[in-house]
Amino acid sequence: MMKVELRSDNAVGVAPEMLAALAAANHGTELAYGGDTYTEHLHNLVREVFEHPSARVFPVTTGTAANSIGLSAMAPPWGAVLCQHNAHIIVNEGGATSMFGAGLVMKGLGGDSFKIDPAELESFLEATGWGDPHVSQPAVVSLTSPTEYGTVYQPKEVATVAEIARRWNLGVHMDGARFANAAARLGCSPADLTWRAGVDVLTLGATKNGAMSTDAIVSFDDAASEQLVYRTKRAGHTASKMRFQSAQLIAYLTDGLWLELAGHANRAMERLAAGLGQLDVGFVNDPDVNILFVTMPPDAIDRLAESGVLFYRMDESTVRFVTAFATTDEQVDTAIALVGAALG
């Protein structure tokens, strides 16, 4: 039976281009802990790609590390990070932000399409007991784009949230574990999606889009960058052989490879969504990128699980499908046929 992998973009392997970059970096010697020529090149490349003259990049091994260490550099221990209540940082990271943030807490806000509702953010800030030591002091707003539910923030939507954050003296963080998928979808520049819209610190994911255990914190804020030099080391994320992380990220960001890989994953989802749209399933989210949640009768999900399609079952009648840079049209078409058969 042909297996069709739709559980996660974490389930697929490493993109051949990134593996080749690793192999190419595997010669000679280099200074450790980021003192190597690859990491220096990466810094310049990030500044060029993000059109920001003082951006700094800190490679780490996971998205959780990028989020939690990045956030810890933006808030005091008595602070609060405000995020949409489905955000990975609050639901799926085991409190890593609180640990690296020395007690920093996260507060979940509502919002349609899995994005923060600006009006709710404003009301929350208005109702905050500012200066009251009994109350965690809001310090950062964290947006996820694409969201955990596969929707993306338009640059204008980021700017709206960031403008509120600025007025209340909060920093702006973006969890971009799948940032390339958002950039490929929107077709706008990385700068427009981040610092030009008000983002101070970005989690730039690469692993889900083809890297081997390599994501990065990109900081557009000098004060956060200064702290991140120390915080990444203290958190155990300053790799001695950083050149291998940097070599991958260089390949990723060169000649648009990141957008090509993400564009492929997005197109695979478009094809899947078009096919599933013809069947009797409900869409939970607009599949702006490579993630789609659908509702189906529980017995159809049981049959689908036996059919060779690999997916996550979120509850009795909801499943999650995720495509990746390696998903083929044939796999997508097989999945559509098997969902059709499972529905009966």
Ligand SMILES: Cc1ncc(COP(=O)(O)O)c(C=O)c1O
């Ligand atoms: C939106 C989002 N942020 C962050 C992460 C964390 O990445 P990691 O699992 O590498 O820690 C994930 C992982 O699935 C994610 O989906």
